[in-house]
Amino acid sequence: MGGLQVPMEHVQVFAGMLFCMGLLGLMLRRNIIFMLMSLEVMLNAAAVAFIAAGAKWGQPDGQIMFLLILAVAAAEVAIGLGLVLQIQRRFKTLDMDAANRLRG
């Protein structure tokens, strides 16, 4: 193993911080585009954690999981953008709090 060694703990802390940032963004932002972006951030945080773990133990599973997350993120964006378009069309706004018609 050559090159710059980043300790795994650092990567995990970074991934955790990234995840929390995404989570906070998801909970606090009202604009649906920002919420989607926050989701992407959370997915990527998980992906970073997998990559780091895979590198640490020399296992390919981490990278396989990354590829899987990539595919999930792509699908999520496709559906999410579709939803964004529909919400914009229906409610003439991107504010998610306006789209609360499913309240019981």
Next chain:
Amino acid sequence: MDLIALIPALPLASAIVLMVAGARLPKIALASLGAGSVGVAAICVAISLLSFLQDGEVRLLHLWTWLQVGDFSPGVAFYIDGLALVMMSVITGVGFLIHLYSIEFMWDDESLARYFAYMNMFVASMLVLVMADNLLLLYLGWEGVGVCSYLLVGFWYRDPNNGQAARKAFVVTRVGDTAMALGMFLLLTELGTLDIQALMSAANSTWDVGDKLPLIACLLLLGGAVGKSAQLPLHTWLPDAMAGPTPVSALIHAATMVTAGVYLIARTHELFLLAPVALEVVAWVGLLTLLLAGFTALAQNDIKRILAYSTISQIGYMFLALGVGAFSAGIFHLMTHAFFKALLFLAAGAVIHCLHHEHNIFRMGGLRTRLPIIFWSFIIGSAALAALPFTSGFYSKDAILLAAWELPGIGVWLWLGGLLGALLTAIYSFRLVFIVFYGEAQTEPDRKPGWRMSLPLTVLCILSIVGGWIALPLTAVFPEAPSTDHNYTIEAIGISVPLIGLLIAYLLFLGKQISLRGVTDSGVGKLLAAFFFSGWRVDALYNAILVKPFKGLARWWRNEPIDFIYGLVIHLSQWGHRGLMTMQNGELRWYATSMVCALVLLAAIVLRQAL
């Protein structure tokens, strides 16, 4: 034979057709179907009656077995003897006249089809009642007429008072019906059959005169009869039942259904003869009822309520007759009463019809010249009701009073009470006539009765006069009455008492020779008048001791402890539902946050256990 089966089947079929297709038929078809079916049934009865009079043969018709439980297999079977034929003739004959009258009376009503359907169903049930060969089938007819009475009393159901009256009629008679059902159970368990003829012979061979069991059975059956025939103490429903259309009152609450109790006792008279105490109770019930109703009728001012109380009073005479063992006289009075009381009710209905639904007799008056047909109907009907000489009511009532006089022991008292009742009858019936038809005119009639009203009135007038000369074919049914030598003193008293009553009524209400003002304005008089007007406060008494406690109990038990537990479950789940509902608020960010919180919580629990 098949003619007999047709008699109840015709009105029943017509009722079904009217119920199913009544809305689509034109009015004239409804009317001809409703009245026509009863008319054809009347012709069938007449043919059966003629053949019975020729050969005197009791006819049995077993149609099919109704149900089969072990040895108990009551059939839908008819037993046609003289008694049944008399009743059938009254039901279909008077019934047809009333149906004919109804066509004109009810013509403008929006639910003519419903009216005739109920009326036909009533006639069919009543025929089943009197033709039945076993007590169970009789009970079917008994309940059938009760239902039809309920439906017809509450016919104008938009007024809640009418519904109240209908419910009262149904519930009060139900008290009696329950007693009657118990009596039937007792007879079935003791004697093993409900077939009336078999029952009577079994009773005669099993029990002796004065045994306890026949007494209990008779008293229970009497309970049913008292409820249906509006006798003390279950008479309170009949005055209220006047809420129905007047032809209904004439048919159901004067001529036929209310006499079902008399028929029941006459039909099971062999059983009652085994229990002399029960017969005595019948006599006293009749006497008390006829006096109470007579006094009450004196104070009423609603034309139909006067007639209702007089019906109760006259049925009291029939019970008195049964009680003293003069069964034929009781049935005879039943028939003549059916004629003259139907006449009076139809005439009263015509008055009401012509006077914009006016019921208060003090707002009538002077109708003698304006409505002559109705006036003469009323005169004849009241004369028969008061038992003036040579009217039909005279012969039947005289027979009853004579039979009461002949009874040793209590007979004298029954006879005296009956005489007092006859005096009251004459006073209240002619009070009605004098106030309604003489004096100053208060309300102008706006129409004249047409032929469909006049014809039944005329026929019933004739029957009310000549009805006393009809010899009933009852000799085979009832035990031979002890032959009596004519007691002219008693008969003279019997004749003179109604005439005295007529004179009193004339002096009080027409000639105004004696004024009642002084009496009714005094404190005691006022109190007494109010007491009589309210029907001796029986309604108030029942309200206080039965209705109010029952309602209170019902209200109290609405919060019973067991219900409270289930109520708690309901409240808990509703409360939980409301709590969970606030979580489903449709806010995406709220969902995300709650998921995060839950995950953190779960992770904390898991970690806590792991460490």
